[in-house]
Amino acid sequence: MAPGCKIRHADRTRRRRAWPAVIPALVVVWALLAAVAFAQDIGGVEIETSISNSLITVGDPIDYTITVRWDSSVVKGAPAISENLGSLVIQDQTLDQTVEVDATHRERKQTFRVTSYKVGDYQIPPPTIRYVDTAGQNLTARGEPVSLTVKSIAPEDAADIRDIKPPRDVPRNITPIILMFLGAVVLLTALFYGIYRWRKGRGPKDLPSPPEPAHVTALRLLAGLDRYPLDDHESIKAFYVELSSILRDYLWGRFSLDAPRLTTRQLKIALEDAGPKGRVGLLETLTRHQIFAVLDTGDLVKFAKVDPMREEIDEDRRRVRRFVESTKPLDVPAPEQPTAADSENREGAA
Numbered sequence: 001m002a003p004g005c006k007i008r009h010a011d012r013t014r015r016r017r018a019w020p021a022v023i024p025a026l027v028v029v030w031a032l033l034a035a036v037a038f039a040q041d042i043g044g045v046e047i048e049t050s051i052s053n054s055l056i057t058v059g060d061p062i063d064y065t066i067t068v069r070w071d072s073s074v075v076k077g078a079p080a081i082s083e084n085l086g087s088l089v090i091q092d093q094t095l096d097q098t099v100e101v102d103a104t105h106r107e108r109k110q111t112f113r114v115t116s117y118k119v120g121d122y123q124i125p126p127p128t129i130r131y132v133d134t135a136g137q138n139l140t141a142r143g144e145p146v147s148l149t150v151k152s153i154a155p156e157d158a159a160d161i162r163d164i165k166p167p168r169d170v171p172r173n174i175t176p177i178i179l180m181f182l183g184a185v186v187l188l189t190a191l192f193y194g195i196y197r198w199r200k201g202r203g204p205k206d207l208p209s210p211p212e213p214a215h216v217t218a219l220r221l222l223a224g225l226d227r228y229p230l231d232d233h234e235s236i237k238a239f240y241v242e243l244s245s246i247l248r249d250y251l252w253g254r255f256s257l258d259a260p261r262l263t264t265r266q267l268k269i270a271l272e273d274a275g276p277k278g279r280v281g282l283l284e285t286l287t288r289h290q291i292f293a294v295l296d297t298g299d300l301v302k303f304a305k306v307d308p309m310r311e312e313i314d315e316d317r318r319r320v321r322r323f324v325e326s327t328k329p330l331d332v333p334a335p336e337q338p339t340a341a342d343s344e345n346r347e348g349a350a
Helices: 003-034 175-201 214-227 233-255 264-273 285-303 310-327 340-349
Strands: 037-042 045-051 055-057 062-071 075-082 089-095 105-115 120-124 128-133 138-142 146-151
Touching (some): 045 128, 045 138, 045 146, 062 075, 075 105, 075 285, 233 285, 233 310, 264 285, 285 310
Parallel strands (some): 055 146
Antiparallel strands (some): 037 045, 045 062, 075 128, 120 146, 128 138
C-alpha cells in the first residue's frame, strides 16, 4: 500500500475517534438550550418566562417560571400574574416574595411544577401581567410563549402490545349466590324491624325550620362588613375575602352556580357562557361587568397587595348589594310552619 493511503486512513481513524469527545459537548449545549427563556420589557415592567427542560417524556415534571421585574417609580404596588398554561397539568406552584434589585427596581418570581400526559409539541401561552401605574391607570403586559415537546416513554421501534387472552370458562358455583341471598334477607329483616321500632317509639316532633333564602343571608352579611376599619392592608384584605365569599355564596344559593369552587377566571367564563336563557340569563352585561370588577379588585388585594381607595371599596360593596337586590326572587311566599297536630296526623297515617 502507498504511503499516502496510510496517511489518509490514519486521518479518518483519528476523526472517528474524536466524535466521542464531541458528543458530551453537544449534550451540554442542548441542555443549555433546553432552559429556554424569553424576556419582554413593556412600560416599566419586564416579563421573563422560562422552563427547566424543553424536551420531556410523558409524565415528567418540569418547572415553568414567570419572572416579573418592574420599576417602582413607574408601577404602583406589585403586578398581579394571571397564569394560562393551556392543556398542561399543574402539580404545584410557588410565589416568591418581592426582591429589591436596586433602589427603584423590584423582582418577583412564580414557579409552576407542570407536566403533560399527551405526546406532541406544545406552546405555553404568554402570561398576562396586570399592574397599576403611578397615575392610577390599570395596565396590562404580556410575556412571550414557550415551546415544549413531549415524547412517548416507549421506544420508537417497540412492538405493539400483545392482544388480550380469550375468556376462560369457569364452572358456576351457586353456593355464594345462596349465601348472599340469605344474608340480604337477614339484613332486610333487621332493617325493617329497626324502622318499625323507631317509628313506634317516636313521638310528634317539630320539623326543622326552612333554610334562610340566599338573598336574605347575603344582605345580612353585607351589613356586617361595617366592622372592618379599612385602615391597613390586612383589614382591606379581610374585607375583600368576605365580600367575595358573600358574592360567590349568593351565586350558588340563587342560581345554583358552583361559584365557591371556581377561580375568578373560571367564574367569568361560567357567567359569560350562561347566555340569556341560562340560569343567570337575567343578568345584564353591565351587571356582569360590575361583578367582574369586584372579583378582579379582590384578587389584586389578596395576591398583589394592592390597596384600593376608600371610595372604590364602598362602591364595590354597593355593587354587590345592588346585584343581590336586583336579582332576588319577587313575591316569595313565606313557607308555612308545621304544627304539632300536623306531625301527629302524619304519624297516624304512617
